[in-house]
Amino acid sequence: MATRQERMWEHIRADQALRQVRKEKRDAPREERVRHKDWVSQFGEDGEAFDDLALPDVERVVPLGERERKRANLVRAQSSPATASEGNTLAGRGHETVSDRGIVVEVSTGLCRVSIAGEEALLCEIRRSLTARDTGYTNVVAVGDEVWVSHNGSGRGMVEGVRPRRSALARPDPFYGHLRQVIVANVDQLLIVAAWREPALWPELVDRYLIAAARNRLAPIICVNKVDLAADPAEPAAGLRPWLAAGYPVIFTSAQTGAGIAELRTALMGRTTALAGLSGVGKSSLLAAVQPGLNLRTSEVSDRRHEGRHTTTQSTLHPLDDGGFVVDTPGIREFGLSGLSRRELAGFYPEIAPLADRCQFADCSHTREPGCAVRFAVREGRVAAVRYEAYRKIYRDLPG
Ligand SMILES: Nc1nc2c(ncn2[C@@H]2O[C@H](COP(=O)(O)OP(=O)(O)O)[C@@H](O)[C@H]2O)c(=O)[nH]1
Ligand SMILES: [Mg+2]
Ligand SMILES: [Zn+2]
Known part of the structure; x- marks a missing residue:
């Protein structure tokens, strides 16, 4: 109190x-x-x-x-x-x-x-x-x-x-x-910003945001920025194939070269978009590229300002010239998964959920049980290892 x-x-x-x-x-x-x-x-x-x-x-x-x-x-x-x-x-x-x-x-x-x-x-x-x-x-x-x-x-x-x-x-x-x-009402979609490098793409965090989006009924968009840093231009698309295959929309951008900015602008148009992503992935740079002059107070700044347990999280909607708003959502990472239980987790993986019926145990966690159809699919390459590893890490962190 x-x-x-x-x-x-x-x-x-x-x-x-x-x-x-x-x-x-x-x-x-x-x-x-x-x-x-x-x-x-x-x-x-x-x-x-x-x-x-x-x-x-x-x-x-x-x-x-x-x-x-x-x-x-x-x-x-x-x-x-x-x-x-x-x-x-x-x-x-x-x-x-x-x-x-x-x-x-x-x-x-x-x-x-x-x-x-x-x-x-x-x-x-x-x-x-x-x-x-x-x-x-x-x-x-x-x-x-x-x-x-x-x-x-x-x-x-x-x-x-x-x-x-x-x-x-x-x-x-x-x-x-x-x-x-x-914190924010009437948000339509969550733009999950990750960098291809510097900092390196972090699959578990992308998945955490995807789950947070689904639980809050926001349409997710994964934005992979800094593609200019890829040694081979085909690398980012290959790296994101597991998410594309699972049905998530992915936009590849470079705030530096301008690649993908038009596509990003179109994706934001007329909607209210919340932003998520680690510090340094290029959120501010991307928004400045989408709309010169837009000064987003990024969530890492807000998090610092509202440090402490008894704080009200303040967000601000920033209007876009082409219609729509972007909003910073301090703390979406923490509140996104609160209350989620371990047995609900597989339901947020479209490529894992349908396999659960074929596991030997009805309450299979897909982490260590014998006769697990998910682990079998991972070994066969039908479920991407990178997604399965993220599943395991998140599973371990959830309350039983
Ligand atoms: N090479 C490269 N650097 C970028 C790109 N976007 C942003 N940066 C750099 O990454 C750093 C962090 O960017 P910033 O927009 O502040 O990230 P934020 O913390 O997510 O808002 C800055 O030094 C930017 O110049 C990009 O597309 N390519
Ligand atoms: Mg920033
Ligand atoms: Zn299983």
């Missing part, structure tokens, strides 16, 4: 991260003043500000009148036409309150930034009557959420409703273990 002190520090860290990003925005001085006021009032004198962080359900009970109002707001928002057309800037709309649909690109406690029709993200408060009750999640609004926002051109909006999430990357809440905290 976190103390109030720890929660306050987390709160402050989250706000500092948000401030840092906003500092780079155009009208930073004006926003800064407003934000400061808001910040003080949020904290209050008795630390009342932590409701979106992790207060238990009982404290989230919404007065009946509020519920009705929320429903009315939602209905109003839903029935309003898509008002944000190109060329119709937020500032130019006078003081009439309008409702728009947008995507949350960043979240701090009680505040978020919402991207509406490609315009510069609007700083928004979150309607207090919105509740995460009965969702199994602790956060009302997460990065990636599609929301309805009311605003009147004053530079500050209000989140009035959240659309049901298509998907959620979540992890057990640091404060309330029975609930889960959404």
Whole structure:
């Protein structure tokens, strides 16, 4: 259980991260003043500000009148036409309150930034009557959420409703273990970036990410970067044959020579893509090649910033010019396999799963039993040794 002190520090860290990003925005001085006021009032004198962080359900009970109002707001928002057309800037709309649909690109406690029709993200408060009750999640609004926002051109909006999430990357809440905290909502696919060399391709890690993607219902894409470092240009394709044969899409790239960048750009277009991969494989370089100017805060940086046990993981959606977003997902490696049991593992290997029926023992682990059809297939070369070795290593690490 976190103390109030720890929660306050987390709160402050989250706000500092948000401030840092906003500092780079155009009208930073004006926003800064407003934000400061808001910040003080949020904290209050008795630390009342932590409701979106992790207060238990009982404290989230919404007065009946509020519920009705929320429903009315939602209905109003839903029935309003898509008002944000190109060329119709937020500032130019006078003081009439309008409702728009947008995507949350960043979240701090009680505040978020919402991207509406490609315009510069609007700083928004979150309607207090919105509740995460009965969702199994602790956060009302997460990065990636599609929301309805009311605003009147004053530079500050209000989140009035959240659309049901298509998907959620979540992890057990640091404060309330029975609930889960959404890290990013509505992610479509996971781009697993590996380098062919420097650092050398690490099959076990690729497979861990593939499993994490499958468990979170994200479409995986393996991106093998630094193909320019291959001694023989045919090497990377040969090395990735086991994954291609298992049905996974693989893109071969070089941020250095530009090879495969167009293909990567197409793969990212119009979708929300989470990024995974070791430090140094070239994630930042690839994104800079896909879209010059894009400055991804990479997960290794974020991991360091949010070190410690009681932390909220902050992610940011970065819009792409061709449509779609990329998002850093600190910690996907840890939470990707949490709760997975050993006997479920084979199910994530399309080339291994169908063989299990033919093993001598029904509960065969495929690691040492006699009469194992999987081990036989490996010896015969029908299952790639590199995939089987990764299976064994992951198996060994999972709880029985
Ligand atoms: N040879 C080669 N080097 C690359 C390539 N992509 C990135 N690098 C280098 O690899 C290092 C790490 O790249 P970076 O983008 O920071 O990786 P990140 O940690 O995954 O974001 C840098 O020195 C890059 O210049 C590539 O395609 N080929
Ligand atoms: Mg980087
Ligand atoms: Zn077996």
